[in-house]
Amino acid sequence: MIIVDVKQRDNGLLDHVRKVTNRYAATIEVGYLSNQMYKHPIGARRPKNPPPITMQALHRIHEEGRGNRPPQRATISPSFAKNRRKYAVLAKKQITPIFRRKKTINQGWNEIGQMAIEDIRDYMKVRENFQPLAAITIWRKQSDFPLLDTGQLREKLEYKVK
Numbered sequence: 625m626i627i628v629d630v631k632q633r634d635n636g637l638l639d640h641v642r643k644v645t646n647r648y649a650a651t652i653e654v655g656y657l658s659n660q661m662y663k664h665p666i667g668a669r670r671p672k673n674p675p676p677i678t679m680q681a682l683h684r685i686h687e688e689g690r691g692n693r694p695p696q697r698a699t700i701s702p703s704f705a706k707n708r709r710k711y712a713v714l715a716k717k718q719i720t721p722i723f724r725r726k727k728t729i730n731q732g733w734n735e736i737g738q739m740a741i742e743d744i745r746d747y748m749k750v751r752e753n754f755q756p757l758a759a760i761t762i763w764r765k766q767s768d769f770p771l772l773d774t775g776q777l778r779e780k781l782e783y784k785v786k
Contacts, residue, residue, distance in 0.1 A: 640723075650729075650733050650785055650786060651785075651786045652733060652736055652737045652740065652783055652784070652785055652786075653783060653784045653786065654700060654704075654737060654740045654741060654744070654781065654782075654783045655680075655683065655700055655781065655782070655783075656678070656679040656680045656682075656683050656780060656781065656782070657680075657782050657783075657784055658782070659678055659680070660678065660679045660780055661676055661677070661678055661679070662676075662677050662678065662679055662682050662776060663774065663776065665773060665774050679776065679777070679780050682777065683699075683700075683777065686698070686699065686771065686777070687699065687700065687701065695755045696755075697754045697755065697770055697771055699744055699747055699748050699771070699777070700744055702747065702753070703740075703743050703744040703746075703747040704740065704743075704744075706743075706747070707739075707740070707743045710739075710743075711736055711739070711740065714735065714736055714739065715732070715736060718732030718733075718735070718736075730785065733785040734785060737783030737784075737785060738783070740783060741781045741782070741783055744781055745778050745781065748771055748772075748777070748778050751769060751770065754770040754771065755770070756768070756770070757769075757770055
């Protein structure tokens with residue numbers, strides 16, 4: 625008969641794993657999160673005193689559409705749907721560097737947030753992703769590229785890790 629004496633030695637790794645995985649759960653919000661105002665461009669073909677509008681409200685108009693004027697020109701939801709798998713893979717790849725203390729949890733989430741913003745900006749640059757502009761809009765903007773007037777919708781995107 626063989627008798628074996630088994631002792632469990634805890635070097636704190638298991639506690640560290642539990643602590644890190646509990647803190648690893650987070651939410652990344654991407655969009656127009658603050659109350660930034662849209663700055664109307666100045667030009668001869670613009671209304672003289674356009675009503676003020678926040679970036680959130682302007683985005684909501686484009687994301688949901690208002691019937692035919694303007695039609696739906698969603699940017700965030702289709703970009704997220706297209707890249708969802710990529711974000712999940714990147715999130716999994718963050719775990720090892722966090723355990724090895726080469727990266728903080730916030731650095732990992734911030735990488736994903738920044739990547740999501742870049743993906744949305746890239747999506748906005750592809751003309752085929754949107755319905756063509758109406759002739760009157762092309763005349764007013766002097767451009768036939770949807771969502772490209774001042775560049776504010778692209779540039780004012782932000783993310784927040786919660």
